[in-house]
Amino acid sequence: MTLMIEIQDLLYSYPDGTIALDSVDLHIGKGEFVVIAGRNGSGKSSLVRHMNALLLPSGGCVSVNRLCTLQKKNHPDIRKAIGMVFQGPDSQFIGMTVEEDVAFGPENLGLPPLRIRELVEISLEMMGISELRFHSPRSLSGGQKQKVAIAGVLAMEPGCIVFDEVTSMLDPFSRKDVLDAVKRIHAKGTTVIYVTHRLEETINADRLVIMDSGKVVADASPRDVFLQHDLEMYGIELPPVVALSRMLTRAGFPGIGIALTKDELLEALCP
């Protein structure tokens, strides 16, 4: 697998001295779908902000497509390769209308107008917000704003997209729109890095990375992480179905193991 993001022995301390990341090693291949979870303040946002050179290492190094983020001349290429949707978007809108705002990214990439139109169309469609296209992004509801921010990054079609807790303000149906979009771009080869507190959203991921106190404390397939770690220790709640299947297994009922989905558990209970 070709390497997309290479993080070696990363240390980061904020200007006020807070050490947010400590000895982080993480290698992410092209086309992987990696979920990052961990308690509040564990370093998730600090980590992903290194991936597009918004933060630069205090020690160790981060490279994207073999380009080191410490070299300033690499930043334009790195930022083109990695799109990022931030936690809690409220005031980062540029366009007068939703459509303009979503078009801003691809326009900046210098794409031809027809192609831009097409990309805006597809992204609004994927997020289910086509009917909001002429609204001002500032006068939308919280969840609608979140979807506009996601559409804006999708429209740039970067090789890798980082989603930092983008579903925390969405209802179950909108959440599904986002997860479907993630599946769709992942299937087309986009690398996906997905930060969340809801592990039930991670079931399709290739890898689940757990952070605690600025360190990576687990990095394996979701099933293996659920099997091998007591995630409660890291302030993380298991998805209800996983927790229930583990309770039943621990109580001695055979043939259940760790079920990742409701259907898996049903299959084990009533084959």
Place this chain on the structure above:
Amino acid sequence: MSIDIRNLTFRYNPGTPLENTSLKDISLSIGKGEFILIGGEIGSGKSTLVRHFNGLLKPSSGQVTVDGMAAHAKKVKARVGVLFQFPQQQLFGRTVFEDVAFGPRNFGLRGNELEEQVYSALELLGFDKEICSNSPFHLSGGQMRLVAIAGVLASMPEYLVLDEPFSGLDAENRTTLLSALKHLTTKGTSVIVVSHRIPDLLSAADRIFLLDHGNLVFGGTPVDYVKHAPYLPEITCLMKEMRRKGFDVRDDIFHIDDAFSEISRVLNTKGAVGK
């Protein structure tokens, strides 16, 4: 003592091409010490509704009263504390202390009393005193939201209105916040929470209201909710499907522990899994 909403209709940008009726003829009331959840899809009108509770928005028609007074009356300000959906809209202080102290100071508190109230709000949410000297903008997303919540709690309002307080919180902080809120209701504070995580909060709630395109489409208890609501806790879905497959299990369950006992019971009477 209650918040009463009578035939509330609200339009953004009335009389312009952008006119948008975001609340349509809503009537409901919220009593003292109640724990209320407000849900509904994105854009359904939840934030618009709760912004009426402290007079931030005024009805296009209908009335909103708090303890018998119009919600935008000056006297109401101290009774209703509101957390906005984006905590950044609420934080402005140089330090966490300044931020949390803003409300109670505005209502006249000074000196030791002020300090105590600030510390106890932060403590209730699991923070150490040390956090007080930090800049609120140098915190993680979840920590920022908790500080914003502490700022609302510190004024000790009688009606606590929180727009998505659980969003972005980890499991531990969600538990801490939920028990802090439950504790407040036992002392007579009304807690009104807007959330997309209603299934997770059902066991704490007295009543749930659901909005859909500005209409109030459901009002009832947690038990009514699992009977009628559009999206159910996954555990409830599991029980329903087991029932459909011929297992004699209850399907009005939303707690993992209850599901565990129910499933254990039927598996034990069946002798083995899947027989």
